[in-house]
């Protein structure tokens with residue numbers, strides 16, 4: 001079930017189709033966040049990016065493409081959202097570079113992508129993260145936006161204390177604390193199983 005914050009954000013993003021200048025608000029909001037994430041992951045034109053949780057106005061995906069030239073595939077698990085996102089991408093003449101599909105992050109394969117971006121409002125975030133790591137090739141950079149502690153009840157929990165971090169960038173936002181980068185290692189399943197085991201071990205030993 002969708003939570004309140006996702007409903008509010010989607011409603012605001014739907015406005016972009018009717019009142020195009022509203023896009024500037026999202027553009028400004030995400031600008032520094034995306035600059036930091038591009039630096040963190042060293043994203044280049046040759047990268048192939050998957051954005052999970054694009055919303056009706058997929059600003060993150062659009063800016064990632066505009067700023068790096070990389071091709072971006074966006075998914076969202078809400079049909080109406082996807083239809084609106086496709087119309088917005090067309091309006092920007094970006095269909096060649098930004099595609100939008102109906103899919104759930106818990107049920108995707110990330111093997112075709114070198115960078116995967118998981119939006120703040122994606123839910124259930126830990127399961128989506130595990131699915132991405134389990135299906136991506138070694139070297140894939142997985143970026144996850146994580147909420148500030150005092151806003152954490154509004155978002156799907158993401159327990160990163162048993163996930164190896166390959167970089168982190170903090171943001172100056174009320175609700176968004178940081179983006180964590182995790183680089184997929186080893187063979188399929190190896191890493192998530194290892195982290196799950198150490199988590200179980202921690203629980204048993206305390």
Ligand SMILES: C[S@@+](CC[C@H](N)C(=O)[O-])C[C@H]1O[C@@H](n2cnc3c(N)ncnc32)[C@H](O)[C@@H]1O
Pocket residue numbers: 006009010013052053054055056057058059060061075076077078081103104105106119121122123124128
């Ligand atoms: C409102 S958007 C915010 C993203 C923002 N527009 C951006 O550019 O970063 C968050 C979206 O994530 C989608 N979402 C949440 N959980 C998801 C999941 N498991 N798989 C795919 N999409 C998901 C919601 O349907 C919602 O539209």
